[in-house]
Amino acid sequence: MKKFLLLFLLLFLVLSCENTNVPFLETGMPSLEQECLPKTAPPVITPDNPKLSTEREPFTLTLCGDVFTGAEFAAAEVSYGKGYGFLQVSPYLRASDLSIVNLETAITERGSTKKRAGYAFRAKASTLSVLIDAGIDAVSIANNHVYDFGDEGLMDTLDALEQAGIPYTGAGINLEDAAKAVFLKTKGYTIGFLAFDQYIPWEAWSATESTPGVATFTREKYAYLLRRVTETAKECDYLVVSLHWGTEYTYKASAWEQEV
Structure with missing residues (x-):
């Protein structure tokens, strides 16, 4: 599974993005930092300005990595009781x-796979209720397993x-559907959520304007991702962007990942 990177993009960083001429780095990629620098500094909460700190109650957001609810998970639920898989974290x-969380599996009992044995993930729809019971509010399915069974x-x-x-x-029935945002409400805030997979x-797994698949993130598609963000x-009010990327079994971001 690929490393799961979550980037917090605060609204005040993007409200000022009015320039349609997107600047490019030397590599040819538009820079989110260059494009979306705030024109003015955000208000600072100080003892002299207490209203800012009391207008809305703070909220907590928990972001998790890969979750797979396949055969082993289901077997443990049968042996030890429903919710066992999330007992320590729920x-x-x-x-x-x-x-x-990142739901790293297809939820299906149909379809065929091109992957070799042991590398194609799927789970039954009945396991989804466990996610809800555990307190999970939304999932990313932008990953390299959601399309394992076509x-x-x-x-x-x-x-x-x-x-x-x-x-x-x-992921979705086409690119527009795959790259659509989820909006979650809590304590008067609206939290946006987008997810892309590197x-x-x-390549056939990548959603297009007319075919289903995953919302993918590459150098060539960087401008599209930036526009969606x-x-x-x-x-x-706040936007969470999940990028499912990285080199497997490594712990260091590549030069491109650091640049992005």
Whole structure:
């Protein structure tokens, strides 16, 4: 599984993005920092300005990495009781105002896979209720396993999440659907959530304007991601962007990842 990076993009950093001529770095990628620098500094909470600190109650947001609810997870639930898989972490998830995870699996019992044995992930729709009980409010499905069982598996995943009432982003019936934002409400705040994946085994997994798949993130698609971030940030107080990327089994970000 790929490293799961979550970037917090505060609304005040993007409200001032009015320039349509996106500057580029030497590598040819537009710079979010250059494009979205605030024109004025954000207000500072001080003892002389207490109103800022009391206008709205603070909220807590818990962001987690890969979650897989496949056969081993289901077997443990049968042996030790429902909720066993989240026993140690669910108190923290439920205590948070909002909790988001990366659901690293297809939710399906259909479809076929091109992957070798042991590297294709799937789980039953019945396991989704455990996520809700654990306190998970939304999931990213922008990863290299949601499409393990092809179109059938992806469509089943989308249907299962819809039926379970779990908000999701990162894959869909086309690119527009895959890159749509989730908006969550808590304590008077609107929190936006977007998710993109850098690594997929085959390019055919990448959603297009007319085909289903994953919302992918590459050098060539950086401008599109930047545009979606800028547009979505205008609709919420805070924006969470999940980038599922990195080199497997390494612990150091690449030069490109650091640049982004």
